[in-house]
Amino acid sequence: MARRLKLGVLISGRGSNLQALIDAAAAGDWPAEIALVVSNKADAAGLARAEAAGIPTCVLSHRGHPDRASFDATMTAALVAAGVDLVCLAGFMRLLSPEFVEAWHDRLINIHPSLLPSFRGLHAHEQALEAGVRFTGCTVHFVRAEMDDGPIIVQAAVPVLQDDTAETLAARVLQAEHRCYPQAVRWIAEGRVRISGARALVADAPANEDFLVSPG
Ligand code: GRF
Numbered sequence: 001m002a003r004r005l006k007l008g009v010l011i012s013g014r015g016s017n018l019q020a021l022i023d024a025a026a027a028g029d030w031p032a033e034i035a036l037v038v039s040n041k042a043d044a045a046g047l048a049r050a051e052a053a054g055i056p057t058c059v060l061s062h063r064g065h066p067d068r069a070s071f072d073a074t075m076t077a078a079l080v081a082a083g084v085d086l087v088c089l090a091g092f093m094r095l096l097s098p099e100f101v102e103a104w105h106d107r108l109i110n111i112h113p114s115l116l117p118s119f120r121g122l123h124a125h126e127q128a129l130e131a132g133v134r135f136t137g138c139t140v141h142f143v144r145a146e147m148d149d150g151p152i153i154v155q156a157a158v159p160v161l162q163d164d165t166a167e168t169l170a171a172r173v174l175q176a177e178h179r180c181y182p183q184a185v186r187w188i189a190e191g192r193v194r195i196s197g198a199r200a201l202v203a204d205a206p207a208n209e210d211f212l213v214s215p216g
Helices: 016-026 045-052 068-081 098-103 124-131 166-189
Strands: 005-011 032-039 057-059 086-089 108-112 135-142 152-159 193-196 199-202
Touching: 005 016, 005 045, 005 068, 005 166, 016 032, 016 045, 016 166, 032 045, 032 068, 032 166, 045 057, 068 098, 086 166, 108 166, 124 135, 124 166, 135 166, 152 166, 152 199, 166 193
Parallel strands: 005 032, 005 086, 032 057, 086 108
Antiparallel strands: 108 135, 135 152, 193 199
16 A cells, blocks of 8 residues: 555544544555544543554643643644644644644644534534534534634534433534544545635545435
8 A cells, every 4th residue: 555644643532533543544444544642631531542552642731831832833843753744633622823723734634523614612512402403413624723614524414303412412423523534534645635715625525415304
């Protein structure tokens, strides 16, 4: 196989999306590998997932860094030293400096648990329940300076059920996240994603013309 794209995955917690990427990499025909996992929390459960898979990890504390830009510069140095091509945010709960976003322009992606541009920021599931939407989902997108903004690579829609709580809805969306994130990375690694203005275009993307109805 041609050289695999090297990923740096940034986490702060549970790391189930990291696990989805680890599992994809283990499957063999996935054109990417995880070169480094960075956490800003020493107790992030995702670190154990990386260690179990033999992936190098790095814990960086904001303590000892005078400001956000210097923390992010340390992070960039670690990612560059690991030979990272593409940075994947996977539940990384720190705001990024404009310098970091610029340094990794078009090489930095995020997964967000809503159909962006709806329900940006924290508590996306609570926002969806509050708004009474019949569908929500997840979005993988390139990162831009604005939070939860940037060219969309892939989205998955899931129904919102009438008796959903934030927890039951999050669990349904999470299953979709675990499919979408490895898929988006695959398309980028295969060189099939081109950015055109505010849009990301995926070459030879399978068309899905189905529609869903909810309730229904
Ligand atoms: C996911 O819901 C992701 O969409 C959001 O943060 C959560 C991280 O979960 N950005 P995990 O740590 O990957 O399990």
